[in-house]
Amino acid sequence: MSIERQQVDHVAALARLDLTDAERERLRGELGRILEAFQVLDTLDTSGIPPTAQVIPLGNVERGDTVADPLPRGQVLRNAPRVEDGQIRVPPVLDES
Amino acid sequence: MTSAAPGFRVVIGLEAHVQLKTRSKMFCACPADYANAEPNTRVCPVCLGMPGVLPVINRRAVDLTILTGLVLDCRIPEHAKFDRKNYAYPDLMKWYQISQYDLPLCVNGHLDVTIDGSADRVRIRRVHLEEDTAKLTHVTASDGAPASLIDVNRSGAPLMEVVTEPDIKTPAQAAAFGEQLRGLLRWIGVSTANMDEGALRIDANVSVWPADHPVGAAKVEIKNMNSFRALSRALAYEIERQTELRRRGGALVQETRGWDEASGTTLVQRTKEEAHDYRYFPEPDLPPLHVTRARVDQLRAQLPRMPDDVAADLTSQGAPSADVAELLHDRALTDYAQAVIQAGADVPAAVTWIVHDLRRVLNARGLAADAIPIPPPELAALLQLRANGSVSSTMAADVLDEMFATGKPAAAIVHARGPQISAADQLLAIARQVIQENPQAVSDYHAGKQRALQYLMGQVMRLTRGKANPGAVSALIEQELGGTG
Incomplete structure (x- = not known):
């Protein structure tokens, strides 16, 4: 199955991946072959099978609304690249919220 | 502008985000209340998005969402699930938000929005459950460089989203919908719904079309309205802007705009080219929910009588409708009034007295109605003394104040003040x-x-x-x- 270069760029942009031209070309081929492998599923007759969102035979796994102690802040911030005023500092981003 | 200009039609839909009153977060046991917490002190590996953690659904949050769906006359489907909504922005620790895509908890409801006595039905498309995001602050950091600071406390707090069909036609109707929704949310106790605290955040989708033209898909999403007034003003501005655009023959560009309170305008945040491609897929860590009829029935039985029913009840027993309307803004005060009536107080007197005199004392003392220290029968006793002329209105107000201060029963206070002068x-x-x-x-x-x-x-x-x-x-x-x- 053939993938357009544009589609590779789109997926890479969504995943915030910065790819070289060589990588783009390699991934174009690899993604195409992955999709081809999945196309095998199209040959199956699934008309009698209900849509499946989960293959784990579990349902209604819920917990009561109880509170437990959070982590000490020192531990929360231990992996932060930079810390300022008890918060995780990152390069400035546009406010989209 | 309160309605569409001649020759145009206006289409508005709303998305209300509601923080739920749970003790713990949506998928972990961190406290959900972060209001007075230091940054990053309500956080654990789950809401921090660490690898290998396992989220577990908060049952109470699901219940509160179903309760909301029930008062909005939604259908509660038997099958619901959570999905991953993928986007890259640092307000999400995991780079995805757990939300609900195609199987939400509640679908196909409605809310009848009343303005000046006439009601218009606004259909509710869905009510679903998701997790709130972290809070970003954009600052000039200590070294003078621009930076964004992340406080993860809010991340993972339960967030319910109520989505309407595009049935709303005017800014006033949008604001009225918001106010009625807030009233219902407070009445059934699922949220404080305080807009200034971010417990209720309403985004609007709006588009203006020539009246002789079919309504198309393009729409502008406006965000960042922190009050119903802002919601109404932002919509009025946007309708005028789009109407002007149409008059000049321009096409509507699908985009996200932010309301700017200071300038009273909306500003572009994001255009369609940058629009999100969320790549939803079923959340593999959360088994689906099977919502049984028994669970829904049990929740339905928990719902309080709704305000319209209580109002009809009280006014039919002679309470002034203006006082009743005032009373019904406060569920706790209504419950208290009903308990006072239950204890034998005259209905109109109890309602009027509670709305005016009792509330004056509550305001003066900075107390909420759920913290009234006087047992309802004691207030009924005071009203009885007033009704039979044993105390004057002036003195009754005085006695009430003393009841708050000392906790003594009305009769004892009246007795201590000496006999009434009637000679x-x-x-x-x-x-x-x-x-x-x-x-x-x-x-x-x-x-x-x-x-x-x-x-x-x-x-x-x-x-x-x-x-x-x-x-x-x-x-x-x-x-x-x-x-x-």
């Missing part, structure tokens, strides 16, 4: 003094103003510190002034 000889001198000192009120009385009599009575009450018998005072004043003026 004419004691009251006559005072009544004459008041008449002497208030010639204006006297001439108003003779001109037929009933309020003048109330005023003069009030003066007697003031001089007797509320201990005069109201009936005796009124009779004396009328007698002294030579009968009804």
Whole structure:
């Protein structure tokens, strides 16, 4: 199955991946072959099978609304690249919220 | 502009984000209340998005969402699930938000929005459950460089989203929908729904179309309205902007715009080219929910009587409808009033007195209605003393204040204040003094103003510190002034 270069760029942009031209070309081929492998599923007759969102035979796994102690802040911030005023500092981003 | 300009039609849909009143977060046991917490002190590996953690659904959050769906007359489907909504922005620790895509908890409801007595139905497309995001602050950091700071406390708090169909036609209707929704959310106790605290955040989708043209898919999403007034103003601005655009023959560009309160305008945040491609897929860590009829029935049984029913009840028993409407803004106060009535108080007197006198004391003391220290039967007893003339209105208000201060029952306080003065000889001198000192009120009385009599009575009450018998005072004043003026 053939993938357009544009589609590779789109997926890479969504995943915030910065790819070289060589990588783009390699991934174009690899993604195409992955999709081809999945196309095998199209040959199956699934008309009698209900849509499946989960293959784990579990349902209604819920917990009561109880509170437990959070982590000490020192531990929360231990992996932060930079810390300022008890918060995780990152390069400035546009406010989209 | 309150409605579409001639030749145009306006299409508005709303998305209301509601923080739920749970103790813990949506998928972990961190406290959900972060209001007064230091940054990053309500956080654990789950809401921090660490690898290898396992989220677990908060049952209470699901229940509160279903309760909301029920009061909005939604269908509660038997099957629901959570999905991953993928986007890269640092307000999400995991780079995805757990939300609900195609199987939400509630679908196909409606809310009848009343403006000036006429109701319009707004259909509810869905009510679903997701997790709130971290809070970003954009600052100039200590080293002088621009930076964004992340506080993860809010991340993972339960967030319910109510999505309407595009049935709304005017900014006023949008604001009225918001206010009615807020009232319902508070009434059933699922959220504080305080907009200024971010517990209720409403985004709007709006588009303007030529009336002779079918409504298309393009729309502008506006965000960042922190009050119903802002919601209404932002929509009015956007409708005017789009109408102008249409008049000039321009096409509507699908984009996200932010309301800017200071300038009273909306500003572009994101255009369609940058629009998100969320790549939803079923959340593999959360098994689906099977919502049984039994669970829904049990929740339905927990719902309180709705405000319209309570209002009909109280007004049919003689309570003034303005006071009833006022009372119903506060569920806790309504519950209290009903308990006072249950304890034997006269309905109109109880409602009016609670809305005015009791609330005045609550405001003065900075107390909420769920913190009234007086047992309802005690308030009923005070109202009884007032109804049979044992205490005047003035004194009743005084006694109420003392009940709050001392916790003593009304009868004991009244007794300690000494007997009521009803003897004419004691009251006559005072009544004459008041008449002497208030010639204006006297001439108003003779001109037929009933309020003048109330005023003069009030003066007697003031001089007797509320201990005069109201009936005796009124009779004396009328007698002294030579009968009804």
